[in-house]
Amino acid sequence: MTWNEDSGTVSRAFDDWKWNDRENRAFLRLSTQWSDKAYQQTWNEAEESFAARFDPDRHYGDEHLDIFEDAVDGLWPHSYAWITEASVVKNAVTAFEVYLEKALEEALGSALILDGKQHTIKLATPPKFESPGWKTLVSSHKVLGTEVETDEVSWARELRHLLTHQNGVLRSEDALTRFRNQDAERGQDEIDRAHVGGKVPLGVPRVLTILDSLAAVIRTADAPAWALCWSRPRRERWEEVITKLYEQKCIVLVSA
Numbered sequence: 001m002t003w004n005e006d007s008g009t010v011s012r013a014f015d016d017w018k019w020n021d022r023e024n025r026a027f028l029r030l031s032t033q034w035s036d037k038a039y040q041q042t043w044n045e046a047e048e049s050f051a052a053r054f055d056p057d058r059h060y061g062d063e064h065l066d067i068f069e070d071a072v073d074g075l076w077p078h079s080y081a082w083i084t085e086a087s088v089v090k091n092a093v094t095a096f097e098v099y100l101e102k103a104l105e106e107a108l109g110s111a112l113i114l115d116g117k118q119h120t121i122k123l124a125t126p127p128k129f130e131s132p133g134w135k136t137l138v139s140s141h142k143v144l145g146t147e148v149e150t151d152e153v154s155w156a157r158e159l160r161h162l163l164t165h166q167n168g169v170l171r172s173e174d175a176l177t178r179f180r181n182q183d184a185e186r187g188q189d190e191i192d193r194a195h196v197g198g199k200v201p202l203g204v205p206r207v208l209t210i211l212d213s214l215a216a217v218i219r220t221a222d223a224p225a226w227a228l229c230w231s232r233p234r235r236e237r238w239e240e241v242i243t244k245l246y247e248q249k250c251i252v253l254v255s256a
Contacts, residue, residue, distance in 0.1 A: 001231065001232075002223075002227075002231075003222065003223040003226045003227065005219065009226070009230075010222055010226055011103055011106050011107070011222050011225050011226045011229060011230075012102075012106055013099050013102035013103040013105075013106050013222070013225070014099070014103070014218065014222045014225075014226070016098075016099070016102065017095055017096075017098070017099040017102075017218055020091075020095045021092070021095065021211065021215060024088055024091050024092055024095070024211065025208075025211065027084075027087075027088060028084065028085070028088045028204065028207060028208075031084045032081065032084070032204065035077065035080050035081070035084075036077075039072070039077045039080075042068060042071050042072060043068055045071070046064045046065075046067040046068035046071060047064045049064070049067055050063050050064035050067055051064075081202075081204075082168070082199060082202055085202040085203065085204065085206075085207045086163045086168055086202060088207055088211070089156070089159060089160060089163060089202070089207055089210055090160050090163055090164060092156075092210060092211050092214055093156050093157055093159075093160040093214070094160075096153070096156075096214045096217070096218065097134070097137065099218055099221075100137045100141060100148060100221070101123065101131055101132060101137060103141075103221065103222060103225040104123060104137070104140050104141070104144075104225070105123065106225065106229050107144065107224075107225040107226075107228040107229045107241075108121050108123075108228075108238075108241070108242065108245070108251065109121060109229070109238075111256070112242065112253070117255060117256070118255075118256040119253040119254060119255055119256060120253070120254040120255075120256055121242070121251055121253060122251060122252050122253075122254060123136060123140070123250065123251055123252075124136055124249055124250055124251055124252050132250075134157075136250050139248055139250050140245055140250045140251075141221055141225075143241055143244045143245055143248070143250070144221075144224045144225055144228060144241060145224040146217075146220055146221040146224055146225075148217055148221055150213075150217055152210075152213035152214075152217075153213070153214065153217055155178075156210050156213065156214060158178070159179060159200065159210070162175065162179065162200055163200070167199075168199045168200045169197065169198070169199060169200075170194060170195070170196055170197065170198055170199070170200055171196065171197070172196060173196060175196075175200075176194060176195065176196050179194070179200045179201075180193075180194040180200075180201065181194070181201045181203070181206055184201060184203055184205075184206070185201075228241060
């Protein structure tokens with residue numbers, strides 16, 4: 001028996017991640033679908049409200065814009081979309097990191113017998129933290145056989161940092177170069193293009209590309225993680241993996 005997503009021969013960590021990924025994609029799709037309808041309805045109501053009281057001697061003709069803006073508390077459709085897309089990206093990167101941790105815990109198991117005594121296996125964590133650091137996750141999965149720190153993953157994690165700690169604002173030319181979307185900017189007016197001081201451009205196609213790149217790495221990583229936990233010859237390699245992880249200080253053994 002080998003790893004097979006279609007038949008459900010995957011790790012429990014993968015199942016958990018896949019459910020989260022499905023919800024995240026549905027959130028993006030449904031939020032777009034529902035917000036488009038709600039915004040259009042609100043716009044129509046603003047036009048109807050203004051038309052009912054329009055006085056050519058008092059009004060300029062575009063006052064329905066103010067009515068619409070008041071109705072949505074200043075949250076215009078493009079801002080709503082950006083907030084939704086940023087939330088999806090942040091959730092996806094976090095779910096990716098959670099998967100890496102849970103897959104390792106599942107693959108390694110919880111205990112071993114050493115010198116006749118039972119020891120608990122734990123991933124090494126920084127002081128006062130309950131989860132391992134990024135380097136520990138990367139090093140541990142490399143021992144299992146997967147490079148999880150790809151260029152796409154590094155970029156997505158940097159973007160998550162930008163969204164979380166800078167509210168997505170491009171503060172420098174370096175950030176602009178790193179995160180602008182030149183393909184999407186083709187044909188746009190200069191005012192609509194990414195610029196220093198503005199928000200990082202997202203958009204549904206770009207967000208889905210990020211989700212797909214993270215998913216590809218997880219699918220690659222889950223095969224060796226599953227094999228170490230569930231395949232028949234796992235015991236032979238398990239001891240070798242535990243030894244390497246211990247030597248690289250990725251795990252700690254706690255005497256029971």
